[in-house]
Amino acid sequence: MKKTKKRKIHPLQVITHIGAWIPFIILAIDYSNNNLTVNPIQEATLRTGRTALTLLVLSLACTPINIIFSYKPVLKLSRPLGVYSFFYALLHFYIFIGVDYGFNWGFFAEAFLEKRFTLIGGAAFLILLALAITSTDGWKRRLKKNWKRLHRFVYLAIALVITHFIWSVKSDYRLALVYGAIALILLIIRVPVIRKRILRK
């Protein structure tokens, strides 16, 4: 009989799964209570976009947290956080195309191609889609070394999303810049020379 390997579930994983659903539940409650401002579509678009970006940044934070605090359980969170980020990006895209444009592909294509911030958001979305599909153990085994190479595209995705955010806001870029600064710090910590220095300390 084939023995199945039991995976230990860390409490942090449970907290991550529960926490990732909270923005969705709040959005659903606010929607059913007509509590989504005077422009519910825009509010839902902004909320899902911000949640997708936050989860993406948190997913990128796992390795640097392990480098600084030598706390390995956090490494198990990077994959689910990335997949949840894609889930919210999908919702964000669905609200844009389905709710805002009623799946009218003509109108959608016009609006999509007209604005540079939607084009760049689309590029980020495609990267997240590829990463979410190949995030399983099966794909990891199949792609071998290329899996790591492919998943490095997450850095490009985050840069595209931050640009998408900056270009989508009309005047106040402060929040977008805060996200950008955090993402940059997280990337710098991963640079081998910096990583080695931190580990030595």
Ligand code: HEM
């Ligand atoms: C085809 C893909 C995408 C489309 C069509 C799209 C569309 C939009 C639209 C229409 C807005 C709102 C602009 C406004 O009303 O001010 C927006 C904002 C935003 N989107 Fe996207 N988006 C896409 C992909 C993404 C992805 C992949 C992410 C994150 C992973 C993302 C994160 C954001 C963020 C953070 C904002 C700004 C929220 C804020 O101002 O607080 N978007 N996007």
